Amino acid sequence: MGDGSAPPPRLLVVKGTFEQFGGAERDLLNNLPAWTERFDVTLATLNLPTDARNMLDDANIPYLTPVIEWNSPTGTWAELRALASRQSSNRWISMLDLTEQITGLREIIANIDAVHITSGIGSLEMSGLIPNHIPIHYHCLEPHRGLYEDVLHRSVDGKPKQNLTLTKLLLGKQRNRDQKFVSRLIKRKKTRMSGNSPWIKKRISEVYGLDSGLLLPTVDLSTWSKGENKCGNYVVTIGRASHVKGTWETIEMLSGTGLSLSLVGGGNKEDLALLQSHAKKLDVKLTIMPRLTQDDLVSLVKGARAVVSLAYGEPFGLTPIESQAAGTPALMVDEGGFRYTVEDSVSGRLLPRGDWNKWHQALEQAKDLQIREKWSEAGRKNITNMGLTPNNQANMLSKIFDFSEEE
Numbered sequence: 001m002g003d004g005s006a007p008p009p010r011l012l013v014v015k016g017t018f019e020q021f022g023g024a025e026r027d028l029l030n031n032l033p034a035w036t037e038r039f040d041v042t043l044a045t046l047n048l049p050t051d052a053r054n055m056l057d058d059a060n061i062p063y064l065t066p067v068i069e070w071n072s073p074t075g076t077w078a079e080l081r082a083l084a085s086r087q088s089s090n091r092w093i094s095m096l097d098l099t100e101q102i103t104g105l106r107e108i109i110a111n112i113d114a115v116h117i118t119s120g121i122g123s124l125e126m127s128g129l130i131p132n133h134i135p136i137h138y139h140c141l142e143p144h145r146g147l148y149e150d151v152l153h154r155s156v157d158g159k160p161k162q163n164l165t166l167t168k169l170l171l172g173k174q175r176n177r178d179q180k181f182v183s184r185l186i187k188r189k190k191t192r193m194s195g196n197s198p199w200i201k202k203r204i205s206e207v208y209g210l211d212s213g214l215l216l217p218t219v220d221l222s223t224w225s226k227g228e229n230k231c232g233n234y235v236v237t238i239g240r241a242s243h244v245k246g247t248w249e250t251i252e253m254l255s256g257t258g259l260s261l262s263l264v265g266g267g268n269k270e271d272l273a274l275l276q277s278h279a280k281k282l283d284v285k286l287t288i289m290p291r292l293t294q295d296d297l298v299s300l301v302k303g304a305r306a307v308v309s310l311a312y313g314e315p316f317g318l319t320p321i322e323s324q325a326a327g328t329p330a331l332m333v334d335e336g337g338f339r340y341t342v343e344d345s346v347s348g349r350l351l352p353r354g355d356w357n358k359w360h361q362a363l364e365q366a367k368d369l370q371i372r373e374k375w376s377e378a379g380r381k382n383i384t385n386m387g388l389t390p391n392n393q394a395n396m397l398s399k400i401f402d403f404s405e406e407e
Contacts, residue, residue: 009113011112012043012108014043015044016047016123023319029055032061034389039398041062046070047065047071047072064105080173089125115135116137132190138191140196142200143207146171147178153167194212195214215397220389223325224298229328235308235331239319240265246309252282259305260285262287263289267288304328307328314336315336320342321379324375325376327376330375332348333351
């Protein structure tokens, strides 16, 4: 990265939208301050909520947003017509000459050394505006699951929203568009692609037929260690209520345990009404929290019996490492990225979907103070061994771009 006297490389970080403000968005924002130790960072996005703006302002990280905020279109009709992709492409083009901050993207692009693109709705669409001589790193957190799997086309109770075979057929146009964006990006001489877990590296290979590197998420141990650890009569699940997050099954799993469920992430009105009815029928107390501050989330997790997830094929899953850092048992379904952050009966539990007896036994284990401490200690050790810190991630990103290489 130079001898210390040269200015840091200028890095444009691209994320299509922060609308959902979920784990992926939180992870990126939490890591950017460490990146500024090695890069001169500017963020570009089409939708930036107030909370995200405040985090960037506190870290003195400049950002560019469109004059008119873009909201991703939703619904079957929007998906079939690839509206999100087409609209976001047009909005990125509009930002070339004018943004909410006046400075256009064209001026920024003319003076940058590299671009980091984090996957998500509207992200890849910006890549076509980057000249071929500028290196791009594409951080693929997961191939678009709505295009390559059916888990996003089911209601919260698991029932298909419409005929799945027909849906797959009708989404062909958008799937082809996604493949073309990735193919065009990879054909550039100065492009590197990374997954965020070994599980996603495998999915990238299956979906795109490409090899990829690895850039892992991070966790701030100091943030999650604040406050007192308790063992209350509730469990926490984090993520917007949906089939893909296994929310319906989480309520079924808790039936008969006497434990209540705190759901962090909210959801749409129809899904939440179904969940409330489902919980009432199974005599499970359900508390829904659309969004919490970081401090409130830490307090909630530290007071829980356990943090649980029955998510389908979770890409990486920040939930296990955050709960380990907080000292709260992580009880996860034995699928996807959870297998890389939880070692069964060592740093938490990996449990089979549908075998609720085993989940209930694990919830009983989670009351044992010695087991809680043992699992948490092993989890923190694994976090350290995997290098899941912002500084390590920033170092890895520097190596990915390799600015010492002669042009």
